[in-house]
Amino acid sequence: MIARQHFSSSTDFANWCKINLDGTKSSWSANGKMQAGIKSLEFGNTNYVEEIKKVSTLIWENIPVLRRIWQTSVYGVFPNVPAYLRGEPEHMFNQQDDYNEHTPIKLYIGVGSSAGISNNNLIKRGAALAAFASALSEIRPVTLTPYSYASNRSYTESSVTSWDISSSPLILSDIAACLIDENVHRGVCVEADFTINKTFPGYFEDNKDEEKMRRYLGCQEQDLFFPQVYLTDPWIQDPIKMVKEYLSKYTTEGDNDSTF
Numbered sequence: 052m053i054a055r056q057h058f059s060s061s062t063d064f065a066n067w068c069k070i071n072l073d074g075t076k077s078s079w080s081a082n083g084k085m086q087a088g089i090k091s092l093e094f095g096n097t098n099y100v101e102e103i104k105k106v107s108t109l110i111w112e113n114i115p116v117l118r119r120i121w122q123t124s125v126y127g128v129f130p131n132v133p134a135y136l137r138g139e140p141e142h143m144f145n146q147q148d149d150y151n152e153h154t155p156i157k158l159y160i161g162v163g164s165s166a167g168i169s170n171n172n173l174i175k176r177g178a179a180l181a182a183f184a185s186a187l188s189e190i191r192p193v194t195l196t197p198y199s200y201a202s203n204r205s206y207t208e209s210s211v212t213s214w215d216i217s218s219s220p221l222i223l224s225d226i227a228a229c230l231i232d233e234n235v236h237r238g239v240c241v242e243a244d245f246t247i248n249k250t251f252p253g254y255f256e257d258n259k260d261e262e263k264m265r266r267y268l269g270c271q272e273q274d275l276f277f278p279q280v281y282l283t284d285p286w287i288q289d290p291i292k293m294v295k296e297y298l299s300k301y302t303t304e305g306d307n308d309s310t311f
Contacts, residue, residue: 053267054247058214061225065092068239076245077237084238091232092239095224099231102174103223106182110294156191158184159213159268160230161258161279163199163240168280170233172287176280177231179290181223183297188221195221197229198268199240200258200279201248210248211267212240275301 058064068089074080123131127143135142160180164173187193198213216225228235258264258279270276280286286293 052208054208054210054249055267056210056212056243056247061092061214061216061229064212064214065089068092068243071246072239072242074242077241079237080239080242084234085242086238088232088234088237088239091228091235094228095222096228096232097224099174099178099227100223102178102231103181103185103227106178106291106294107185109291110182110186110298157194157196157271157274158187158277159196159198159265159270159274160277161200162197162230162236163201163244164236164280167282168287172284173233173236173280174231175290176284176286177227179286179294180277181226181230183294184226185221185223186294186298187301188218192218193221194218195226195229196268199236199244200264200267201241201244203248208248209267210244212243212247213268 056067058067068085072080072085072089074085079085123134123139123141124143124145125140127145129144131142131144158180162177184193184195195216195218196213197216198211200209200211202209214229216229259281261276261278264270264278265274265276268276277286278284
């Protein structure tokens with residue numbers, strides 16, 4: 052059985068946490084970590100913004116530039132004579148932004164983690180994913196949906212907690228809070244999973260089963276899915292390489308269209 056709780060924003064999630072979490076179900080919630088994580092969700096976290104900017108600087112040449120193309124319109128700068136003679140209403144040429152319809156617009160990013168993942172690795176991975184999302188948003192509106200998944204030992208009871216991050220525009224301090232802050236990953240998410248699941252949610256194996264997790268989360272085919280962090284996660288091993296590869300794959304920059 053899977054228990055699912057989704058929130059429309061970080062603020063909504065934070066408000067739910069204030070009411071429903073008591074900080075007693077996980078040792079990670081102790082010493083003010085849960086309260087610090089809730090505050091981070093509510094107000095953002097500027098402590099890690101520079102980490103995101105550092106990654107963005109290293110991949111600046113790969114950040115896509117939105118191209119403008121000529122398309123027919125009801126108004127424009129010069130006429131499309133054949134269309135005019137046929138009596139078509141869109142008989143003018145006008146420049147418009149080239150938004151490729153296949154560019155992913157929703158990113159599901161796992162933020163819970165096991166105790167084997169160091170805080171430095173959480174920062175490294177989170178900053179890289181945040182830089183990727185920020186770069187992608189330059190050519191397409193992006194919705195970020197962080198999620199935390201956990202299950203009991205027998206995998207008979209599981210929980211998924213997820214929430215959307217406001218993306219008009221993407222605010223780096225909000226992304227940093229959700230994708231990097233250990234207090235959110237561990238202080239809040241584990242406690243939330245424990246509260247929703249009602250059993251000890253200390254196992255994450257299903258998280259690597261993308262098909263199953265997409266079903267749990269309600270992902271659409273075009274959505275991008277990133278599992279929760281694990282020890283051999285490529286976004287830890289070589290985060291800059293991963294950002295560049297994903298930008299190349301999911302944008303239309305360059306001579307070849309390598310869009311998803």
